[in-house]
Amino acid sequence: KSEEWLVALKVIDKIEKAGFDAVIVGGAVRDYLLNKSVNDVDVATSALPSEVKEIFSSTVDVGIDHGTVLVLDEGQPVEVTTFRTEGTYTDYRRPEEVTFVRTLQEDLERRDFTINAMAILKNGTIIDLFGGQEDIEKKVIRAVGDPNVRFREDALRMLRAIRFSAQLGFTIEEKTLKAIQIDSDLIDFIAKERITMEMAKIWKSDYVYEGLKWLVVSKLAPYLVGDFKNQLKSWKEFRSNKPEVGWAYLCLLNRKDIQHIFDFYRLSKKEKTFIRDVLNLYDALLQKWTLMDYFSNELLVLETAYDFAIWQHHSVPFSKEDIAKVKENLPIQKVDELAINGNHLINWTDKKRGPWIKVALDAALIAVLNRYVENEEEKLKEWFLNDFIDER
Ligand code: ATP
Ligand code: MG
Known part of the structure; x- marks a missing residue:
């Protein structure tokens, strides 16, 4: 078990000794059952934020209105969130106000998908009220409860379904998919920043092509910028651990919509500069493959333009390893x-x-x-x- 996991267990132990319930919840449980490395381990508890702050000596209020307190006592920080529901939803968005509840069940019910709605007790018992383990076995993403209701509460969940399919290579369960197809237009109500965060996670995923296929099938694609439907094939080989590479590739495939992409996804100055550099280099390379002339670019720009040429099935007269080697041996870099x-x-x-x-x-x-x-x-x-x- 990871350091983060062990630290979370210590935090749970202290909360329990103070007389409250506490469990590990959400993404950490899912990733643990998938045998994936677990990064942030979230703890949920029946204790109110003020009660959590009394138990620990070193805490930071990171989202006190949402019931989240960061506990620093054990060295590694742990996010501790009070069991809550989300109250009433308006405008198909996540509500600003939440209601604290004392039972884990209510907290799990408000979570989006069965694979994300499990908890694990200190002794290892898994609390799985909606068949999350079975869905992990079957590799499906299924909404908790009535999918149409859940997507009307918070329309971002539709795009989150796509994101998890891209990260895990899971399919989207039939009723859940139908519900997205019916309500896909509600994504227009969601803040662009939240959409961008999900798309950025898609670019870093292991199954980008499959995820984008779901984006098209779910009928969400027309509400985003980029012609995903007609360009699906171009994403087959795409692979990156850097979101800016995904944005750049989206721009490469949608040249006439670059400004629209910049604006819609609110890309940063740094991302825009990177994209321009990569596309300029890509164009230059297709004219003339003398890499030497273009080595004043950063290595990531060079390698990205190279990958793009490969993904676009252009023939390239040297290997990717050559790029780093040649660059390293240059008399100057900038x-x-x-x-x-x-x-x-x-x-x-x-x-x-x-x-x-x-x-x-x-x-x-x-x-x-x-x-x-x-x-x-x-x-x-x-x-x-x-x-x-x-x-x-
Ligand atoms: P990762 O951190 O790898 O992106 P995660 O599952 O931890 O994945 P988060 O966005 O960090 O995802 O959310 C943590 C948990 O909170 C989720 O597992 C889910 O249970 C719940 N959750 C997050 N966003 C929503 C939402 N919009 N609607 C319902 N539940 C949500
Ligand atoms: Mg998380």
């Missing part, structure tokens, strides 16, 4: 490391500052990368005056 800058160039000529400077520095970079000239001021001056100026 333009900043060049021994000269714009001021040098101006001093060496009587020309005025202008766009030619960038052209000259880019050319200098390529000359250095190709070891045509050494990265030294004097050598670069000689190259600039003799080769570069002469060529113009």
Whole structure:
């Protein structure tokens, strides 16, 4: 059992000694039954947040309105959440207010899918009220209770079903799928940030292609940006552990909708820069496979553009391992490391500052990368005056 798990058990022990119930719940139980590595182990308890804070000496309020207290007493932080229901739902969204309850059953009933609605006691007993273990065996995602009711309470659950299918390679149970097909338009009520978080998890999943197939079959796809229906095949080989690679691939496949993708999924400046770099490099590489010329890019950009070419079935004249090897052995990695800058160039000529400077520095970079000239001021001056100026 992981360190996190053992720490959670110690926390449970202390809560029980204070006279309350406490269990491990949700994703941790699911991942444990799947023999997957468990990252965050959540504890649920009958104790109210104020009562939890009295039991432990070191706590942080991370979501006190939602009943969550972070317990730091055992070194590793553990999230402890009071058994709760979610009260009334409006606008198909998760409610702001919650109601604390004293029984585990009520807490498990408000959870989305049977595989996510199990708890495990300190002694190892599994509390499985909705057939979660059977569904893990059968590899299905099934809503707890009436799926239409549950998706109308919180429409994001529909996309979560897709996300779990992408992560686990599970199918979506028939009634659950039907309910999504009927209510897929409700996803429009959900904050884009929550949609983006689920999509980002899909990009990092082991079964992206299968997940996107469910996205199409469930009729959710038309409410998102990206032509998933017609591009399914292009995702067959896609694989990444970085969400920005997924966003970039989505942009590659939907070139005319890039701005729409940026806006809809609220991508960050950093993600947008990465995407532009990758697509520029990809285009350049398809013109001319002399990687050397493009090595001023970061390794992730290089490798991503390379993967895209493979996933798009272009023939590539070198292996992926070559990229890292070549990059490692380059005389310099970035333009900043060049021994000269714009001021040098101006001093060496009587020309005025202008766009030619960038052209000259880019050319200098390529000359250095190709070891045509050494990265030294004097050598670069000689190259600039003799080769570069002469060529113009
Ligand atoms: P991971 O952390 O790997 O993304 P997880 O199962 O822990 O997976 P979280 O989003 O962290 O997923 O949620 C923790 C638990 O809270 C879930 O297992 C589920 O029981 C419950 N849950 C989360 N979001 C919802 C929701 N929108 N509706 C109902 N239950 C939810
Ligand atoms: Mg979690």
